[in-house]
């Protein structure tokens with residue numbers, strides 16, 4: 001047992017105060033699952049078990065846990081410069097990290113606005129889109145388009161364009177938003193490997209919204225190039241290209257929400273590169289710092305940034321937006337060290353190389369009781385189970401609990417198991433994850 005881990009105890013006296021996010025609080029607190037340390041591919045649980053991480057935390061620890069180089073960089077930074085004001089002041093690491101991220105991003109995506117999470121990245125990108133159109137005299141473009149089943153975090157902007165009903169229904173009306181159709185279709189695409197053949201035409205749904213609202217009212221379209229949280233929806237072949245074309249035709253900005261897909265998850269630095277489609281903005285977070293310190297960013301194409309620089313009077317602030325912790329020194333140190341690890345170990349290429357083994361392994365679950373689909377791309381897979389009659393999500397959640405008991409961390413969303421292991425995962429670890437899921441799924445009712 002790690003000594004530090006024993007210092008703080010969760011007891012019946014202190015378990016109540018923490019209101020846990022996206023968690024069934026009452027159920028969790030009756031039987032807590034606690035992690036106390038981590039290294040490489042493994043967590044250690046409070047009861048001293050090694051837990052194989054099949055999900056890179058929450059899709060974020062792409063280089064594996066507690067990497068020495070990243071830990072050392074954060075330690076050195078906190079001893080040197082703990083904080084610097086983010087407005088009208090700067091510190092060198094923020095500039096260096098922005099330049100490094102811009103160099104990784106494709107095309108002329110070469111300016112970076114730093115934030116502290118994926119949700120803030122999304123809200124920032126949406127605000128940039130609205131202000132961009134205003135700066136070039138098209139202020140009537142106030143509408144934002146997302147996609148059914150989309151997840152863009154939990155800010156008011158993100159839930160306006162998001163398409164997951166439970167995340168929106170309690171929070172009232174917000175921004176002017178509408179949604180194109182999602183791309184999920186089991187009849188056509190079940191058990192596809194990589195990008196499904198069917199469905200490029202679903203991008204044309206954007207034309208329906210243009211006809212309904214008129215292009216002159218639409219500022220931007222935001223989609224996850226591969227939808228993660230909703231249960232791993234891989235874009236159909238040609239779909240994203242078509243979306244790009246329709247946006248271009250109507251002067252609409254295209255935003256890729258790459259909070260999950262950024263930093264190697266699909267075997268390239270960004271999904272934009274993987275799919276050969278250049279959006280106007282990319283939102284990122286998670287893998288940017290290997291989740292060691294919270295950080296997100298919006299990567300913006302040169303003409304968008306230049307529009308702001310040209311529109312504002314000399315000496316004026318060009319964008320009235322920012323956070324106390326934008327470009328926080330610790331996050332920047334973690335980000336720089338993380339990008340060094342990715343480069344030194346060529347981890348994006350490693351993900352690309354091991355992806356076929358991962359694909360083969362997850363598809364061995366085809367034919368297992370309850371499994372109605374397996375889909376995958378890069379180091380992501382979705383294994384969809386038939387819902388238990390009358391009790392949707394119960395079968396998948398029970399699978400999650402039993403896998404955890406067997407020492408494997410998976411993630412479930414609805415009735416889909418989502419896998420996204422750190423990019424350092426070995427073939428043997430992939431096999432163990434898949435084998436455990438297979439055994440458990442067979443055993444649950």
Ligand code: PXG
Nearest residue numbers: 058117118119151152153224229257259260
């Ligand atoms: N956009 C996308 C595409 C995301 O996946 C966010 C924005 C919000 O990021 P923050 O940092 O504000 O949480 C996300 C986050 C899951 C899961 O298991 C996914 C996310 C977060 C937690 C769990 O599906 N994605």
